[in-house]
Structures are given as C-alpha cells and as structure tokens.
Amino acid sequence: MDCFKVNILGCGSAKPTLRHSPTAQIVNFRGNLFLVDCGEGVQIGLARNHIPVGKIGHILLSHLHGDHCLGLVGFIATLGLGQRTGEIVIHAHKDAERIFQPLFDFFCPNLSMKVTFQSFDTRKSEVIYEDDSLLIKTIPLSHRVPTAGFLFQEKPRDRHLLVEKCEALGIPFAYFRGIKKGMDWTNPETGEVIPCEMLTTDPTPSKSYVFCSDTMYSESIIPIIRGCDVLYHESTYSNIDTLKAHQRGHSTSVEAATIALKAEVGRLLLGHYSSQFQTYEDEKILLDEAQQIFPNTELTREQMVIDI
Amino acid sequence: MDCFKVNILGCGSAKPTLRHSPTAQIVNFRGNLFLVDCGEGVQIGLARNHIPVGKIGHILLSHLHGDHCLGLVGFIATLGLGQRTGEIVIHAHKDAERIFQPLFDFFCPNLSMKVTFQSFDTRKSEVIYEDDSLLIKTIPLSHRVPTAGFLFQEKPRDRHLLVEKCEALGIPFAYFRGIKKGMDWTNPETGEVIPCEMLTTDPTPSKSYVFCSDTMYSESIIPIIRGCDVLYHESTYSNIDTLKAHQRGHSTSVEAATIALKAEVGRLLLGHYSSQFQTYEDEKILLDEAQQIFPNTELTREQMVIDI
Numbered sequence: 001m002d003c004f005k006v007n008i009l010g011c012g013s014a015k016p017t018l019r020h021s022p023t024a025q026i027v028n029f030r031g032n033l034f035l036v037d038c039g040e041g042v043q044i045g046l047a048r049n050h051i052p053v054g055k056i057g058h059i060l061l062s063h064l065h066g067d068h069c070l071g072l073v074g075f076i077a078t079l080g081l082g083q084r085t086g087e088i089v090i091h092a093h094k095d096a097e098r099i100f101q102p103l104f105d106f107f108c109p110n111l112s113m114k115v116t117f118q119s120f121d122t123r124k125s126e127v128i129y130e131d132d133s134l135l136i137k138t139i140p141l142s143h144r145v146p147t148a149g150f151l152f153q154e155k156p157r158d159r160h161l162l163v164e165k166c167e168a169l170g171i172p173f174a175y176f177r178g179i180k181k182g183m184d185w186t187n188p189e190t191g192e193v194i195p196c197e198m199l200t201t202d203p204t205p206s207k208s209y210v211f212c213s214d215t216m217y218s219e220s221i222i223p224i225i226r227g228c229d230v231l232y233h234e235s236t237y238s239n240i241d242t243l244k245a246h247q248r249g250h251s252t253s254v255e256a257a258t259i260a261l262k263a264e265v266g267r268l269l270l271g272h273y274s275s276q277f278q279t280y281e282d283e284k285i286l287l288d289e290a291q292q293i294f295p296n297t298e299l300t301r302e303q304m305v306i307d308i
Numbered sequence: 309m310d311c312f313k314v315n316i317l318g319c320g321s322a323k324p325t326l327r328h329s330p331t332a333q334i335v336n337f338r339g340n341l342f343l344v345d346c347g348e349g350v351q352i353g354l355a356r357n358h359i360p361v362g363k364i365g366h367i368l369l370s371h372l373h374g375d376h377c378l379g380l381v382g383f384i385a386t387l388g389l390g391q392r393t394g395e396i397v398i399h400a401h402k403d404a405e406r407i408f409q410p411l412f413d414f415f416c417p418n419l420s421m422k423v424t425f426q427s428f429d430t431r432k433s434e435v436i437y438e439d440d441s442l443l444i445k446t447i448p449l450s451h452r453v454p455t456a457g458f459l460f461q462e463k464p465r466d467r468h469l470l471v472e473k474c475e476a477l478g479i480p481f482a483y484f485r486g487i488k489k490g491m492d493w494t495n496p497e498t499g500e501v502i503p504c505e506m507l508t509t510d511p512t513p514s515k516s517y518v519f520c521s522d523t524m525y526s527e528s529i530i531p532i533i534r535g536c537d538v539l540y541h542e543s544t545y546s547n548i549d550t551l552k553a554h555q556r557g558h559s560t561s562v563e564a565a566t567i568a569l570k571a572e573v574g575r576l577l578l579g580h581y582s583s584q585f586q587t588y589e590d591e592k593i594l595l596d597e598a599q600q601i602f603p604n605t606e607l608t609r610e611q612m613v614i615d616i
Contacts, residue, residue: 040382043324066415107374
C-alpha cells in the first residue's frame with residue numbers, strides 16, 4: 001500500500017521515433033494513478049507497462065505542445081469505449097478546455113464518465129491536488145508557452161509506535177492512532193503526561209517526486225523542489241547545443257544536473273531527448289555530461305519503473 | 309517507375325493495441341505517396357515502413373472517427389519541424405477543416421508548407437485527384453458517420469510498340485509516341501494508312517486498388533469497384549458477430565468476402581480487426597470464414613507491402 005513509483009511511458013521529444021515516444025508518465029501513489037502528460041502513443045505505453053487504466057483519475061498536462069498532449073483525445077475515447085464510469089480530472093492551462101472540449105464532443109460524444117477540466121496558473125506554484133497522504137503542487141517553468149512542472153509530495157507519515165512500551169504503561173489501544181499522529185498521552189488516573197517522543201520513534205521520511213519538462217534552466221524552481229527524492233528534468237540537448245537549447249526553451253544535460261545539485265535532490269532522471277540522438281550511445285553523452293556535475297543521474301527509457 | 313503498391317501502417321480498429329495500430333496506409337503510385345487515413349501512431353508506422361514522408365502530397369481521410377484521423381495533427385506538426393515546403397492536400401468530409409484547422413493553428417503555427425483542405429461529398433462517387441496516369445474516386449460507404457472509400461485507378465497504359473515493324477516501314481521515331489497512344493500512321497508519300505493495331509500489341513492492363521473502411525455490407529459499392537485488382541475491405545468482426553457488426557456500422561469477414569465475390573475483384577485484403585481478437589489465431593478465423601466464399605483473401609498486418 002506504500003507504493004510510490006513512476007512508469008516512464010515516453011521520454012522522447014517532439015518527433016516520435018522508433019526509439020522514443022513523446023512524453024507520458026504514470027505516477028502511482030498507493031494505487032492512485034496520475035497520468036503526467038499524454039503524448040501521442042500513450043495508449044501503447046500504458047499497454048506495454050500493464051497499467052490498469054481504470055485507476056487513472058487525474059491527468060496532468062505540463063503544457064499544450066503537441067508532444068505532451070496529442071494522445072489525450074484517443075485516450076479519452078478509449079476509456080469511453082471501455083464504458084469507464086466516474087470522473088477524470090484534467091489539470092492543465094486554461095486553454096486546454098477550449099482546445100480539447102470540442103474534440104471530446106466531436107470524437108467521443110456520450111462518454112460514460114465525466115471529464116472535468118481544472119485549470120492552473122503557470123505563473124505561480126499552487127496546490128492542484130490533495131488527499132490524506134499526498135499533495136501535488138505546480139512548479140512554474142520557463143518554456144516557449146505557459147508550462148508547469150509538478151511536485152508530488154507525500155504528506156508526513158505516522159510516527160512509529162513503541163508498542164511494548166505503550167502496553168507496559170497500560171495505554172489503551174484506542175489511543176495508539178493519536179499517539180502515532182504526534183499526541184502525548186495523559187494517564188487519566190495519575191494525570192502524568194507521557195510525551196509522544198517517548199512512545200514513538202521518528203516516522204519514515206516522506207517521499208517526493210518532481211517532474212520538470214519542458215523548461216529552460218531556471219533557478220527559480222529550486223526553492224520548490226529542494227531536497228526532493230527524485231527529479232525528472234528534461235535534458236533535450238547535450239552541452240554542445242546550449243545555444244540551441246536556449247533558443248528553443250529547453251535544457252541541456254549540464255543544466256539539468258546543475259539544478260539537481262543546487263536543489264540537493266536525491267536522484268536525477270534525464271529525458272525528453274532530442275530526436276537527433278539516434279542511438280543509446282548518443283544519449284549516453286547526456287548522462288556522462290550530467291554525472292560530471294551530479295553523479296546520481298540516470299537516463300530514463302520507455303518501460304522504466306522508478307521506485308521513489 | 310511503374311510502382312503501384314500499398315504499405316499497411318495500421319490495420320486495427322478503434323482501440324490501439326500491442327498487435328495493431330489504428331488505420332493508416334500509404335498508396336505509392338509511381339513514387340507519389342498518398343496517405344490513406346491517419347490514425348494515432350501513424351508516424352511510427354511511417355518510420356517502421358521507411359516511408360519518405362516528404363513525398364506524401366495528399367492525405368485522404370475516409371471519415372472523422374478518431375481511429376482514422378487522430379494522428380493528423382502530430383504528423384503535420386512533424387512535417388513542419390522538418391521544414392517541409394510545398395503543399396499538402398487533405399481530402400476529407402467538410403467537417404475536417406472545421407475540426408483540424410484550429411488544431412493546426414494552435415499546435416503547429418507558422419508551418420513551412422501550405423496545408424489545404426479539399427472536401428468531398430460522401431453521398432456520391434466523385435473524382436478527387438487526377439493526373440496523367442492516376443485517377444482517385446471516392447466510394448460512398450455506409451457507416452455511422454459520413455464515410456467514403458477510395459478507388460485508385462491507373463489510367464489506360466500505352467500500347468506496346470512493335471519497334472522492328474515500325475522501323476521496317478520507315479516510320480520516323482517522332483511518331484512512335486502517338487502510335488503507342490493509339491494513333492494510326494499515314495505514309496506521307498503513298499497515303500497508305502497503317503492501323504495502330506498492326507504496329508502495336510495491347511497495353512499491359514491498368515491496375516486498380518480499392519480501400520473500403522469503415523463500412524457495413526453495402527452492395528451499392530459494387531458497380532464502382534467491379535473488377536478491381538485488390539480490394540481492402542474492413543472485416544471488424546467474425547460471422548458470429550453479424551448482429552454486433554450491423555449495430556456498429558461494420559462488416560464481417562463473410563460480408564467482405566461476399567462483396568469481393570460479387571464485384572469480381574482479383575484479391576481481397578481484410579483489416580480493421582476488432583480489439584477483441586487477441587492473437588493471430590483469432591484473426592485466422594476471419595480469414596477462414598472469408599476464404600470459404602472468396603479464396604483469394606489475405607489478412608493484412610502492419611508493415612505488409614502489397615504490390616497491386
């Protein structure tokens with residue numbers, strides 16, 4: 001039940017190739033599935049990764065470039081064919097509803113489920129999803145069109161109860177849940193207060209995952225992503241093509257690694273590779289460049305599963 | 309130069325699966341490429357089939373169901389990225405322009421090439437393309453939305469010149485072209501007329517290819533497709549599911565074969581398989597059923613190349 005993992009469905013850039021699909025990921029947080037971006041071919045990616053599509057309740061679109069959202073209409077149509085019920089919430093820039101609602105009306109009328117758009121403002125960081133254990137915040141990114149990254153932040157976990165100690169003190173079972181949440185215990189007979197810290201140990205640290213694509217190098221994201229466990233940061237180009245990266249609103253491997261270093265993240269994942277990289281060896285250059293700066297870097301690939 | 313072949317890029321139906329992509333084909337007529345339908349994933353199909361996309365000048369959309377056209381925006385965007393110039397003509401129902409033009413404007417602004425829509429009326433057969441050697445006609449089909457099939461008809465070829473005979477008669481080279489086209493030759497000195505038939509033999513028969521998908525069984529197409537060399541006819545379902553086929557505006561294997569038989573075509577290709585068929589063995593049932601009626605039937609599959 002404590003599953004927190006990411007399936008890479010596509011980590012290519014604008015042009016689909018035989019090596020990489022356009023951007024799409026599944027963030028699986030304790031069985032709730034979030035589809036992050038929805039490039040063309042997403043349905044094949046979902047099938048290859050054996051994703052139970054019925055459990056996808058939210059779709060997060062970083063921005064409205066085709067390689068991040070042109071799989072959306074087909075995906076919604078297929079859910080409709082499968083008689084999916086309930087609700088799908090699409091979190092995106094406000095233009096998404098204007099663009100996609102007419103397509104849903106035309107290509108998938110009479111859907112069995114409700115499709116709702118929730119817009120966010122890409123100029124500020126805001127909470128777009130919250131439940132008992134998870135918070136999702138947007139991260140303003142710098143690209144050619146309004147773009148947001150996403151921070152998936154697990155909420156603080158319960159403290160670990162020292163069960164034998166509690167039992168030795170005669171604390172009734174009914175109080176355990178409260179103590180794990182941080183409450184002290186007061187003996188009703190003696191009035192003695194036992195601090196929570198004596199009855200528990202620190203909780204397992206909560207985990208976080210950050211998705212940043214597409215974006216130029218931007219240090220303004222550092223305060224939001226600082227210390228996250230895993231950062232997926234686009235690395236469309238090699239350091240050699242820094243100028244091209246800047247002209248097109250993208251990042252290089254070196255820039256991605258510099259952000260990872262400065263934000264003190266645990267692990268860096270590279271992706272959104274330019275289609276100019278024809279082989280794994282080409283992409284390996286990105287990895288080598290990034291690892292010079294931030295050693296705990298990996299290249300993503302389709303069907304990769306990352307445990308956060 | 310006499311190439312006339314079809315590449316199957318996708319022969320599945322509405323839901324993309326790991327076995328089949330949605331509908332898309334390339335008709336290559338003497339190096340001019342026509343993209344017939346443009347389902348999601350078409351770019352991968354083009355790459356797998358090593359199609360030189362720069363030579364695609366026309367896109368023909370049978371109808372505006374998503375599995376036949378949702379790859380269009382991504383494909384046009386990629387052509388734009390490649391700085392393709394010239395013109396692409398999209399032949400489709402009139403709604404196509406209303407649906408797709410805003411998407412081109414949004415997702416692929418400042419295209420390097422011109423994209424033009426030419427609408428056809430799916431209620432009648434009309435010529436939508438013609439050059440010196442090829443004619444393309446629409447075929448009204450019976451589906452849930454306005455739908456057309458396409459007849460690719462090679463124009464009559466030149467007669468074969470009996471060169472030695474012409475030379476023995478002293479016919480100047482300059483007359484050869486006219487004679488091959490069917491002109492008699494008149495000796496300017498004697499006034500003697502030599503009929504074309506004595507100077508030539510019959511031409512190689514011209515070839516034709518028909519694409520019919522999606523459609524219910526409809527004998528009204530027979531006069532248009534009669535005697536064609538190769539017929540691709542949808543066969544979404546097995547004979548067992550005839551009722552389901554009719555309810556959804558599709559055909560069974562038996563119905564496709566019956567059309568092929570009655571229209572006296574040369575060869576029948578089945579496709580647009582329901583995603584309920586999970587294995588080749590499942591689809592083999594479609595083949596077996598069809599071959600009972602029309603023996604020269606084949607199952608299409610992705611990356612199949614058919615010489616017409």
